Amino acid sequence: MNxxxxxxxxxxxxxxSILSEATLNHLGKGRFEAYSAGSKPTGQVNPYALEELATAGIPIDGLSSKSWDRFVGEDAPPLDIVITVCDSAANEPCPVLFGDFVRTHWGLPxxxxxxxxxxxxxxxxxxAHTLITYRLMELLKLPVETxxxxxxxxxLDGIGALSDEDNNGDGA
Incomplete structure (x- = not known):
């Protein structure tokens, strides 16, 4: 797993999912390789997401809204972890992807x-980015390799249960 x-x-x-992908690639510095995808991709990255990443000093080159189809089949990169980030509290449907990897849910509005x-x-x-970053920092502390x-x-389920209040902040 390296x-x-x-x-x-x-x-x-x-x-x-775009905020999560870019932030983990930035913070993970080669230890993690992050991707993102959607079951019904919009076809474009939200400009506010790009602005938030740029403001945080996170590279935005190459980010795109894409289908999860590229992560199934023989040519797909092998995955270790799949994280859904839909807001189940708002009755937002979460996509389901099957494979031999660890699945978890980190919902947020x-x-x-x-x-x-x-x-x-x-x-x-x-x-949203503050909570994503907080959760990713907790992921980075894990000895995932062992x-x-x-x-x-x-x-991962425990990290997904963390909220803004656990970070002692209001996300601002």
Whole structure:
């Protein structure tokens, strides 16, 4: 498991999964290789997601909204972890991908669904990215290379249960 390959999936692959992919690739520095995809990709990355990443100093080159189809079949990269980031609390359907990898769910509200002024929307993206970053920092602390699939699953499920309040912040 070197690097550990992680796929973040959501429905549209335009915001949360993109933020997760770019941030883990940036923070993981070769230890992790992150991808993102959607079951019904929008075809474009949300500009507020790109702005949030750029503001955080995270490279945005090569990011795209894509179908999860490229992660199934013989030519697909092998995956170690698949993380859904849909908001099940909002009855948002989460895609399901099958394979021999650890699956977990790290739900969070969709900042792309927020309506209002650019300031309000930027704040929603910042809040989502803050929680994503917090969870990814917890992932980076794990000895994923030596953990069994069961241990990794338990740890990832625990990380997915973390909220903004656990980070002692409001995401702003």
């Amino acid at each position: 690097p550990c390959r992680v796929l973040f999936i959501c429905t549209g692959n335009s915001a949360r 969709d900042p792309a669904a927020v309506k209002g002024s650019p300031v309000v929307i930027n704040k929603a993206f910042r809040k 953990m069994s699939q069961e241990e990794l699953k338990r740890a």
